Amino acid sequence: MAFSDDEPRPLDLDDLVEAAEANPLLRRVDALCDARAWDDLVELARRCREAYERGKQLWPIAEHIDYRLALEAPPAYAASVLTPAAGRFAFGPLTEVAASTHTFDDLEPHLPSPQVAGVVAAERVLRGEVLTGRPGAHAEVLELPMHLEAWEPPYMLATYKAHEIQAPSPEVTQLTAEGSAAGAERTARRAPSAPWGHIPSSSGRSTHGRPWRSWRGPPPAAARTGGAGERQRGARRRGGRPPS
Structure with missing residues (x-):
């Protein structure tokens, strides 16, 4: 990346990695993506992973770089990060x-x-x-x-x-609690005498006349x-x- 003589130069990669501060590193990632400096981005990811061996927790930066390469880089760079273990935290x-x-x-x-x-x-x-x-x-x-x-x-x-x-x-089902208060009261009366394995779990529903939203499936x-x-x-x- 080229800089004019009167422009303050950012810390070089070694200084950024050794400082191990997330925000300056993320700003450098953004700048490298904007400049389409993909080789520099790959090098920064490599240094962040190496720094982990020295006790610097920079693997999230390396993971973010992999994500940006997959998203924005030319096909050869994008494909290079498509490994089974990649992207677990993306x-x-x-x-x-x-x-x-x-x-x-x-x-x-x-x-x-x-x-x-x-x-x-x-x-x-x-x-x-x-x-x-x-x-x-x-x-x-x-x-x-x-x-x-x-x-x-x-x-x-x-x-x-x-x-x-x-x-x-996600698709949700809009329901109201009308007519369910009596049933909820009966369940509450039975629960203390039920075996632990059979006590109904809470659904987080409101039974005070307010609508509640139910998701069927994963979070x-x-x-x-x-x-x-x-x-x-x-x-x-x-x-x-x-x-x-």
Whole structure:
């Protein structure tokens, strides 16, 4: 990155890593992404991981760099971070993040394994690509057709940003507590005499006439995207592998 003579130069990478302060490091990550200095970004991630061996807790910075590479970098850089252990603390699986901003044709030459290729291909199919008959898509990995079927519903797909995720709200059931107060009172009277294993657990519902919202399924943070996994679960609910 070039700087004019009268512009204050930021700390070099060694100084930033040794200081081990998150905010200056994150600002440098943003600057490197804006400058599209991908090699420098990869080097910063490497130094942050090495610093962990010296007791500096910089692995979150390295994880964030992997996320930014998957999201914003050219295909070769994005594919380089698509490993099984990557992205555990990111906004979403890095295969999904990379697939949200890159086509399969762009990523395919750089994908590290058939397993990764199969997952990325499935994510691209959710976004409208038709990859039927493409050996490199490795449909056998998730056993899903490489095109969307007519019977499939719209999938909840996240939009990933540098520092946030924009995800559709989960479906909820709007109910009211009318008529349920008596039942709740009977349950409360029975609970003290019930065995511990049979005491009804709290649902967090209000029984004072106010509406309550019920989520059926995993917590919102875990269901922020449908993704290929949700498509696979939908296929199982239909009674097996969907037709190809």
